[in-house]
Amino acid sequence: MKEIMAIVRMKKTGVTKKALVAAGVAGFTAVKVLGRGNLVTDLKAIEECKAKLLSMGMDEFSESGDTEKMVTSFLDGSRFFPRRLFTILVHDDDVPRIIEAIAKANRTEYGIGDGTIFVLPVSDAVRVRTGEAGEAAIW
């Protein structure tokens, strides 16, 4: 028995839900969270986007240093952004299939900020309605 925690983009919630149902899961829980990942060490990856955002900046109204600082903090991973946290309980054999489904649905061309999947061991589960425990409670 494993618990899969997947943190994905807000925009991808619907796609992820569809992918999970298609992959065959018993059910899942989704929570709105705020999250951030590792700091961007390779500044070349954000250069293009930064230039684009800076060209939209209103420099005549704000100190140019402020604008640049803000745009950088948006792109380099030091700021928290809304994300959706999916929690899914699955049998051990189903783990690779479901991870593949989540990853396929969530990959974008940006290369940064697509989310992370964690797999945790679960010691027991009980279905409240019937009282059955263990693997039978999942599916």
Next chain:
Amino acid sequence: MLLIRAIVRPEKKDDVLAELSSAGFNAATMVDVVGRGKQKGIKIGGMVYDEIPKTLILMVIPEEAKDKVITMILAAGKTGKEGTFGDGKIFVSPVDEVYTISKGTAGL
């Protein structure tokens, strides 16, 4: 790898996260939660408040960083010198596998 679930005061979350980020543990997820502890909430007059707002911070870290991260959260999340009731708790659980979606690889 280990999952750290730290329940801290909402007003302390920025201190805790800044401290962790400065030590190189930038990745974190936070959720606003309500809860109570051993003291069964706060009693003010006749009213008992047992849904006290807290922030739950989720982090996955390498096993060797555990002591460092926990010491930092304990130090930054404490109120006053001695600490006070309601400063929160830290739970640690094992994590089997980690995948980064954008890179498509396993690992943090």
